[in-house]
Amino acid sequence: MARASTTSDAFNAIAEGARREVLEALADGEMAVNDLVARLGFTQPQVSKHLAVMRAVDLVTARADGRHRLYSLNAATLRDLYEWIKPFERLWNERLDRLDGVVAELAATHRQTSKGPS
């Protein structure tokens, strides 16, 4: 499934904390490498490497602006990521919400039992 593996590549790209920080910074608007270096405290080669990885999976786009390149988020890819993981997350949310109900019931019984007869 081509769509899924593309999405997955993007998901893996953002599994790393530093790349998430770059994405969060870009959420405020497009930036040049130097802006990101100043803001995040990473070295310029680090920032460039993260941007290259995220450009390769379409998480980030770049455009030329004079002598600089300005980077911005690709909202469509981020939305695809979310859409891809969402049904799986919903399945587990429903399952663990039911588990929560079972756990709450056991915990209530447990509290009563440990209090003993009054």
Add this chain to the structure above:
Amino acid sequence: MNQSPGSRFGSAVVTLPSATQIQITRVFDAPAEIVFKAWTTPELVRRWWGSPENPLTVCDIDLRVGGNWRYAMVMGDAELGWHGTYQAIDAPLRLVSTEVFEGFPNGEAVNTLTLDEADGTTTLTVVVQHQTMANRDGHIDSGMEAGMQTTLDRLDILTVHKHAAAGCAIEGEPPCPT
């Protein structure tokens, strides 16, 4: 201080820590011992692992290292089954087991359940370690298929349950009868 019942509903978070892993995290307002019991006792697992529309028809748990487990449900006219073997048991903190979805028998994964208790709440973490990224992605995709089936099953009962499921806190709706 514990949250009110149901206040953590919908709070499970799924992340993909690496190319071959899935991680699921959820907090419970109970000691680890109780969460572990609900996770490993067949008559309790039956109450939460399957949905009301697709309940478990099989729930076998032989909780010892080397012991096997098997869950199954019926969807349409097919049985969907999952099984595996317990590899490490450190109740109530950690449980490692293999898992095979029987529709895809070559895709064995290793599940590690961790229960981390602090101040009366327990953080449950499940890490699913697949052998390949393709298997991991297929596992995520299966959520879409199961989710679609569930959605179809629920369309007609949605209205009835919406109120209760949301804890009667739906904006613009009348308050709960008390």
